[in-house]
Amino acid sequence: MSKGLKQTKSRLLILDVLDKADKPLTAEEIYWLIQNEEDPINLSTVYRTLEVFLNKNIVQIPLMKDGNKASYILNRDEHHHYLVCDKCHTMIKIDFCPFDEFEKQVEQLTSFTILKHKLELFGICPKCQRERK
Ligand SMILES: [Zn+2]
Numbered sequence: 001m002s003k004g005l006k007q008t009k010s011r012l013l014i015l016d017v018l019d020k021a022d023k024p025l026t027a028e029e030i031y032w033l034i035q036n037e038e039d040p041i042n043l044s045t046v047y048r049t050l051e052v053f054l055n056k057n058i059v060q061i062p063l064m065k066d067g068n069k070a071s072y073i074l075n076r077d078e079h080h081h082y083l084v085c086d087k088c089h090t091m092i093k094i095d096f097c098p099f100d101e102f103e104k105q106v107e108q109l110t111s112f113t114i115l116k117h118k119l120e121l122f123g124i125c126p127k128c129q130r131e132r133k
């Protein structure tokens, strides 16, 4: 593990779960995914570990609307954008980024060095569209 963190079993488990996840996970979801009967890890450990990860910039919380629980993703060098359903709050990862060219243009126009950006698209997922009818 980088960034001067001690490797503990719970930390490694949580990193592993986040690494395999294809969507942001809440602390509770992570907690359930790492449970194993012989050696249980409690929820407060999960919260504490996520807090440490957040401070070390190992995980991040994608922008969410108010009232939703925080969910966590691994802070990878590559980044992802999400579609978020307004009704059921499902988040779907979009695997491409439309901003590469745009960033270059903005840098040229403004002399800014752009480090990162965020984009989330809000709408209604196919499942909720069907339920509407
Ligand atoms: Zn939906």
Ligand SMILES: [Zn+2]
Pocket: 079, 080, 081, 096, 097, 098, 099, 117, 119
């Ligand atoms: Zn992007």
